[in-house]
Amino acid sequence: MSKCQLLPHSLWRDYPGNAHRSMRSVLCLFLLACCLLVSPARAVTDFGVIYSGQKDDRVFNSMVVSAIGRFEYQDKVNFRQRVIVEQQDSADAIRAFVERGITTLVLVGFIHEQALQEMAPRYPHARFTIIDGNVTASNVRAIRFRxxxxxxxxxxxxxxxxxxxxxxxxxxxxxxxxxxxxxxxxxxxxxxxxxxxxxxxxxxxxxxxxxxxxxxxxxxxxxxxxxxxxxxxxxxxxxxxxxxxxxxxxxxxxxxxxxxxxxxxxxxxxxxxRIDVAVTVALRELIDGTWKPGNIEMGIAEGxxxxxxxxxxxxxxxxxxxxxxxxxxxxxxxxxxxxxxxxxxxxxGVIPEPSGGRSDGGPSIPSP
Structure with a gap:
């Protein structure tokens, strides 16, 4: 049964002939317009999120988990999450997501820079956002901090x-x-x-x-x-x-x-x-359709x-x-x-050279 048929017959029963049909058409068009207004403007999207290290680290990644949890609840967005341990695993994680059809990815941490710089040109139809990294490509949004x-x-x-x-x-x-x-x-x-x-x-x-x-x-x-x-x-x-x-x-x-x-x-x-702020900015851009490639910095002024x-x-x-x-x-x-x-x-005179990996952490370097 159509939605127009669900309208009370009393709304058009007193209109004879063509007037009856015209009134019914107007009401159907009105109802259709209402349906379009209340329908969601976008379909639910699947996002891929790639972490490194430990997901629940109570420091860095935990802020990302908190941020995407709010989007899952408020925007009904689905997230597929993966954690890598070694830097060389990043490229495989990117490839696995894209080949499964998940082409909107958020990569958390500078550890993904090298892999993303290599993989982004291979998947020009995908959109990548790297948090706390610096990658330049036509399909990459990089958010870093001061x-x-x-x-x-x-x-x-x-x-x-x-x-x-x-x-x-x-x-x-x-x-x-x-x-x-x-x-x-x-x-x-x-x-x-x-x-x-x-x-x-x-x-x-x-x-x-x-x-x-x-x-x-x-x-x-x-x-x-x-x-x-x-x-x-x-x-x-x-x-x-x-x-x-x-x-x-x-x-x-x-x-x-x-x-x-x-x-x-x-x-x-x-x-x-505020990794959570950066992730929120990135996801909101992707969901609202305002995402664009390029590099941005976030300092005190930007929260x-x-x-x-x-x-x-x-x-x-x-x-x-x-x-x-x-x-x-x-x-x-x-x-x-x-x-x-x-x-x-x-x-x-305010930054030391790396210690070279010595187990004792290297020599102390006093500032002037």
Whole structure:
């Protein structure tokens, strides 16, 4: 039975002949228009999401899981998710999704850069979004962050909180995002209260992000050298470095997502990188049809990075918190430029060379 037949006969029974048929046609057209207005504008879409490392890492990937969960509920979007362990597995994961007909992919982490740069031209009909990576192709949207801005604010907080007048930065490996965190951190220390900064990378390969034992050892060595506040930018392994600091009665700076609950009373602040915001932006563009290829950066002004003020008053005075907030406002307005790239950092004398993968983390390098 048609929807028009469901209309009450009384609506047209008093119209004779052609008038009867005309009225019925008008009502059918009206009902059809109403149906079109309430019908969804798009079909449910399948998305592929590729992680690396551990999906529930309580740091980086966990923010992505939270973001896509909201889209599953609100937009009725289906996500097919896959986790890789080794960098060389990224290309296989991309190929598997596309050959199954899932051609809208979100790749989480710079670990996918090399594979995506190679695979994107092979699948010109697919659309790729890489979060925290830098890939240029006609079918790739790359969203990266100005980590140096969050690192700068965290560096100021670390310098203010340090009683020993010596702090430390630990990077898992010398990737661009980690370098930007470290570069900003050491500049922030110099801005707030110049003091020696012990800075080192754990290793020269991606294992540093999941080598929890090495992170703990490097942190313990750094604390033994006199640092009383450390900032580990090492993904999942950061947690063990922070726990080592807490167990030694010292303090740490969290990374990516708020880590105050990891060791209450020992986390000064967190250099936040809002992966969830980037994923939300990317998915909303894809769903709304506004997605386009190209590279974008997210810093403080765009809501991509920040510092966590909650709990900082345990370690910092109101005057010190105000100074950090003032620096944040200047960065947002473009009146304070935080150096990002390693060559520029070297000119400022604020970034160390990689340690070469030594198990002891390499030598300490004090800032000027």
């Amino acid at each position: 980590e140096q801005e969050a690192g700068f604010l965290a560096g100021m907080a670390a310098a203010y909180a340090s009683r020993a007048a010596r702090v430390g930065f630990i990077g898992a490996v010398a990737t661009p995002p980690v370098q930007r965190f470290g570069c900003g951190f050491i500049q922030g220390v110099k801005q707030a209260r110049p003091m020696p900064v012990l800075a080192r990378y754990m290793t020269t390969n991606m294992d540093g992000f999941r080598d929890r034992r090495l992170a703990r050892n490097v942190a313990s060595d750094m604390l033994a050298e006199g640092a009383d506040v450390i900032f580990p930018a090492a993904g999942l392994a950061s947690r063990d470095a922070l726990l080592a600091a807490a167990q030694a009665g010292k303090y740490g700076i969290g990374v990516d997502s708020d880590q105050e609950d990891l060791a209450p009373g020992h986390i000064v602040t967190t250099a936040v990188k 991509g990075v920040d510092w966590v003020r909650t709990g900082a008053d345990r370690f910092l005075s109101e005057q010190q918190i105000s100074a950090i907030e003032a620096a944040k406002a200047k960065i947002t307005a473009g009146r304070l430029k935080v150096v990002a790239r390693e060559p520029a950092c070297e000119q400022h």
